[in-house]
Amino acid sequence: MKKIMLMAATAAFVLGAGVMAPADASAKSFNVKSCKACHKVGKKKVGPAWKDVAAAYGNAETLAAVFKSGFKVSDRKIASSNSKWKHKAGLMTAQYKRLIKGHEDEAAKALFAAVAAGKI
Numbered sequence: 001m002k003k004i005m006l007m008a009a010t011a012a013f014v015l016g017a018g019v020m021a022p023a024d025a026s027a028k029s030f031n032v033k034s035c036k037a038c039h040k041v042g043k044k045k046v047g048p049a050w051k052d053v054a055a056a057y058g059n060a061e062t063l064a065a066v067f068k069s070g071f072k073v074s075d076r077k078i079a080s081s082n083s084k085w086k087h088k089a090g091l092m093t094a095q096y097k098r099l100i101k102g103h104e105d106e107a108a109k110a111l112f113a114a115v116a117a118g119k120i
C-alpha cells in the first residue's frame with residue numbers, strides 16, 4: 001500500500017513537472033502590463049488613450065489584423081490620421097516588435113479588455 005502511494009506521488013510529481021513547462025514558457029509571453037509605461041485607458045500618456053484606440057478600431061479582430069499585417073504606419077488608424085501621433089510612430093513600432101509580434105491576438109484582446117475594465 002505504502003509503495004503504491006509512493007508511486008502515485010511520483011507519478012503526480014512527474015505529471016506536475018510536465019505541466020510546469022508551458023508555465024515557464026509563458027513567462028516570456030504577452031503581458032499587457034508592459035504597455036502601462038506609455039498608455040492609459042482614459043488619458044493620453046506617451047501614447048494615445050486606449051479608449052480612443054478602441055473607438056478607432058471598433059473591435060479586437062480589426063486591431064489584431066493590423067498587428068498581423070505588420071502594423072504599418074499607413075494602416076494604423078490613429079497615427080495615419082493624426083500628425084502628432086504619426087511623429088511618434090517609431091516609438092510604437094519598437095514596442096510592436098519587442099512586445100506584440102507573435103502575440104497579436106492576445107495583445108488586441110488585452111487592449112479591449114483593459115478598456116472594458118477601465119484600467120490596464
Ligand code: HEC
Nearest residue numbers: 035038046047076077078079085088089091092095099107
Ligand atoms: C515606449 C512607449 C510605448 C509602449 C511601451 C507602448 N506603446 Fe503603444 N503607442 C505609443 C505611441 C507613442 C503611440 C502613438 C504612435 C502610433 O500610433 O503609432 C502608440 C500607439 C499605439 C496604438 C495605436 C496605433 C495607431 O496608430 O492606430 C496601439 C494599438 C498601441 N499603441 C498598443 C500598444 C500595446 C498593446 C502596447 C503593449 C504591448 C503598447 N502599445 C506599448 C507608445 C508606446
